[in-house]
Amino acid sequence: MPLDADVFQVPPGYNAPQQVHITQGDLVGKAVIVSWVTVDEPGTNTVVYWSENSEQKEQAEGKVYTYKYYNYTSGYIHHCTIRHLEFNTKYYYVVGIGHTERQFWFVTPPEVGPDVPYSFGLIGDLGQSYDSNVTLTHYERNPRKGQTLLFVGDLSYADNYPCHDNNRWDTWGRFVERSAAYQPWIWTAGNHEIDFYPEIGETVPFKPYSHRYHVPYRASGSTAPFWYSIKRASVYIIVLSSYSAYGKYTPQYKWLEEELPKVNRSETPWLIVLMHAPWYNSYNYHYMEGETMRVMYEPWLVKYKVDVVFAGHVHAYERS
Structure with a gap:
């Protein structure tokens, strides 16, 4: 879609928060990470929040980050974790200040x-084309849409534009805000998040993604935000990285080896694994790209009786 598409519209007002999105902020769902961007100046780091059952307003303080990518300088990226929330409760929250605060x-x-019903949505490889808008609208209008969305990688496709135009990270953030500001999106990194481009001096993989999309990886003992786990209702979710080292004795390998035995099926009877590149794929595109990772990890997933694996990457639906 063109840069002036209505779904990319910048909210009005000086330094108005934009690209607001949330994700789970701890291991069990009693915390939420609220993220947003301000363009003109850092502004306030504070999130004001309250439950629908109370008029008592609380505050949480976040941190601000920026990054440079080639000739692009990001806005001020805010991440704030709201902790000690009550389960199964509706909360309102406000970011920004004065005339440009947004709720x-x-x-x-x-x-x-174990006996907690819960529903998830599933999206992968979204991008920002006209079809992307159809996909997100279809999800939003579904009367049975999930309470939380599992995103299996490939967010903005900014790397499809000249010099990985990072303005396309901003447009994508504004595009998905209409959903991602109201329900947690659980993030998985895909190949379009790597943004490794040494020809223009960009040699740090995942730089834009890791600055913009924080996840609670430390809560599950992970050493990097590309593989982690959370519990949500009756489900144990493990996120893996198809594009980080996964061979024997690598950090991801050692983490998964220690993580799977922790799953208590009497507490979380459902065990779901998210990744980007599928291990099984009969389509022409990306055929057998996940084979080496499958050889490493599939025996563990069989041993611990993983219920379902969700992946993206291949732009065609298949299940086995």
Whole structure:
């Protein structure tokens, strides 16, 4: 879609928060990471929030980050974790200040347990084309849409534009705000998040993605934000990275080896794994790209009886 598409519209007002999105902020769902961008100046780092059952307003303080990519300098990227929330409760939250403050809401999950019904949406490889808008609109209008969205990688496709135009990270953030500000999106990194481009001096993989999309990886003992786990309602979710080292004795390998035995099926009977590149794929595109990772990890997933694996990458639907 062109840069002036209405779904990319910048909110009015000086330094108005934009690209607002949330994700789970801890292991069990009692915290939420609120993220947003301000363009003109850092502004306030504070999130004001309250439950629908109370008029008592609380505050949480976040941190601000910026980064440079080739000839692009980001806006001020805010990440603020709201902690000690009550389960199964609707909260309102406000970012910004004065005439340009913006209000949103979210609902926390039920307490982790075996008999807790919960629904998830699933999107991957979204991008920012006209078809992307059809996809997101279809999800939003579905009367049975998920309470949380599992995103299996490939967000903005900024690397499809000249010099990985990072303005396309901004347009994508504004595009998905209409959903991602109201329900947690659980992030998985895909190949379009790598942004490794040494010809223009960009040699740090995942630089834009890791600055913009924070996840609670430390809560599950991970050493990097590209592989981590969370519990949500009756589900244990493990996120893996198809594009980080996964061979024997690598950090991801050692983490997964220690993580799978921790899953208590009497507490979380569902075990879901998210990744970007599928291990099984009969399509012409990306055929057998996940084979080496499959050889490494599939025996573990079989041993620990993983219920379902969701992947993206291949732009065609297939299940086995």
